[in-house]
Amino acid sequence: VTTVGRARRTGPRPRHDAPLRRTTGRIITLLTDFGGRDAYVGIMKGVALGICPTATLVDLTHELPAQAVRAGALLLRSSVEYFPDGTVHLAVVDPGVGSARAAIVVTTPRAFLVGPDNGLLAPAAARLGVRSVHRLSNESFFRSPVSATFHGRDVFAPVAAHLAAGTPPEAFGDALATLEPLDLPEPVIEPADIRGEVLYVDRFGNLVTNIPAEALSAFRGSEVFVRIAAMSPLSLTHTYADAAPGAPLAVIGSWSMLEIAVRDGSAAEHFGAGIGTPVTVAGR
Amino acid sequence: VTTVGRARRTGPRPRHDAPLRRTTGRIITLLTDFGGRDAYVGIMKGVALGICPTATLVDLTHELPAQAVRAGALLLRSSVEYFPDGTVHLAVVDPGVGSARAAIVVTTPRAFLVGPDNGLLAPAAARLGVRSVHRLSNESFFRSPVSATFHGRDVFAPVAAHLAAGTPPEAFGDALATLEPLDLPEPVIEPADIRGEVLYVDRFGNLVTNIPAEALSAFRGSEVFVRIAAMSPLSLTHTYADAAPGAPLAVIGSWSMLEIAVRDGSAAEHFGAGIGTPVTVAGR
């Protein structure tokens, strides 16, 4: 029985970071390139709920382009800090299923990350901090027999569910010293300017760059100009609503990165830009 | 512990409107134009579950065309009566994020509506009846800092979760006298005929009009003809199955509105019709 919603509160209002006590199981998030057309994701959920019936399942996305490890890694990194402690993040973008690539669980102070060791988990792991990495080799936690083509169902979903149910990560296999990194382009930050590029294009056509908000603080006090695709420079504005409808703008977006957008439109279309398009920032 | 499924029932069968006692938290529905490609919706859910772990999250849709406030408002209105009392409906279609538009919670006898005050909530609020409207201004309920571009994550999801956890709506800010209305085209209802238009086109190509079932009762007893796009008039039929495959028909649809459909096909394609296409109804 939960008392949520009945507790009398007489002191100061709780902030968002003071969660009520959970009476349900842990959260398992799912991120895949399986799409919504087939039943692959539902099948993984059935397997997980068979093992941990009280888990709360949350989809991050399943609409990644097929085998887009980098896009998946970026979306996972952009999501993990918004989930409560103890969440299990299950990610499967796995072009190498059936090959020798390892299957792993990464333990961080706040969350577990489960998936193939192909770089998919690395940016999220780096953001949260890595405590340990274990190879998934203890087959007693897998479905039996393990298929050659669907480790999401037979390996990753069972392991995520057992983690959610309290099995410690060392039970799944030997510790690994490292996990596979993911090559992400780093911005070049110099006193006079910053040279970065577009990292991700979202469904609105917003261009998320690899230039973090902190890097722009060097220009504090002077006006900042952002240049993309040989167009006139944009000033940095506070929010979408600061531009006229149809006008482009540069803004610190929800990833805490420099983002180039078009008010009520698509910056990807407006600039003919996409992943890898160079973006530079300079003060006056 | 729940006794669902174990209770012996000896009296009359319960009707759908006699729900079993909830042992979980309230329902939070989500309706956005964020799409399924990115992780924005999953992030909102992570924030909400961090505050109200026992909430049950239900997606209404996230596939609205970008910034389609009207389509979102219509879908929300078409949904709210089917959820149990106490549901929190969270809706974010927010072209004005970061501008001066208010963020609000609308309290109705059966549900809470949370979102931007841009007309999105108005039709659902009118259908359920408005008890009060409060501006979301108490920042102690928001994520901190509040981003300029993603109030779904930083303002609306936290507030919806606190509502689901029992925080009363007046805790979030001052009462407002009104909420922003949404201009929806009203049908012209006269003794001889009704002149309306297409309000919404669903994924099957069914044309939902703005002519309510009640308006057709004026013609009770005489045959009713429905005319769209200068085509031969259609008789009103009871159900899709009353037409031959590929044939058009007019029917009272699931929105309790006059709907024009094609059996096993798309009326939008058949008639070259869309939002705003005129539809007239007349008796013989």
Place this chain on the structure above:
Amino acid sequence: VTTVGRARRTGPRPRHDAPLRRTTGRIITLLTDFGGRDAYVGIMKGVALGICPTATLVDLTHELPAQAVRAGALLLRSSVEYFPDGTVHLAVVDPGVGSARAAIVVTTPRAFLVGPDNGLLAPAAARLGVRSVHRLSNESFFRSPVSATFHGRDVFAPVAAHLAAGTPPEAFGDALATLEPLDLPEPVIEPADIRGEVLYVDRFGNLVTNIPAEALSAFRGSEVFVRIAAMSPLSLTHTYADAAPGAPLAVIGSWSMLEIAVRDGSAAEHFGAGIGTPVTVAGR
């Protein structure tokens, strides 16, 4: 209160088929052709949660082509064995809504299947084994009034939720002797070769055939060749990773059927193949 995650385990590790005790309600899966653009699926969930608030709702898919009974039936069959005992599978692909087709619940040893009696449930029922079939005729379990066009909301979701809450299947109406079958093409299995066809194409372009893994055991010991679309024969390989990127391969896929794939690509595009394309298998 659940003790999930706290139990000390000192014996052998539990296998996936030893689920922890549920403290939440049963699972209801949903499979429809309603798509994600409208709110039809969310509305069904609202109705179900109003009746069985502790149900856990899992989407199989809603992105079936409109009225694709066969694709729905195949996906349902491919999913049911992966859910825990007692799951209620709710499936609505219903071109005959409002016609005389029956609405039914199929009781199997492991699960309930709820939907229209148009073949949609038949393959899953055959896979699980049929104990009984009941017609849904007891209107006290329906929403009132029942619309002519949306039985998913008014008939199937309420019945699924009452099943999840413990109502026995015989409460919903009279027993039926049979359910409508679905015509699926059967492979021709002869000593020298097997002649089958493509049954389903998934989002990756993988071609799932109607040739079961067991049928290939006849060729055990000799090399097996798979031929599709007048192309050079493929050898049977163990997994996707056994082929070079861009190369086609034949594999036993996750449906335990012969599947033709292209490593990191689409076999449907590579071979210009689709549902019904012939596939033959022969030994050397």
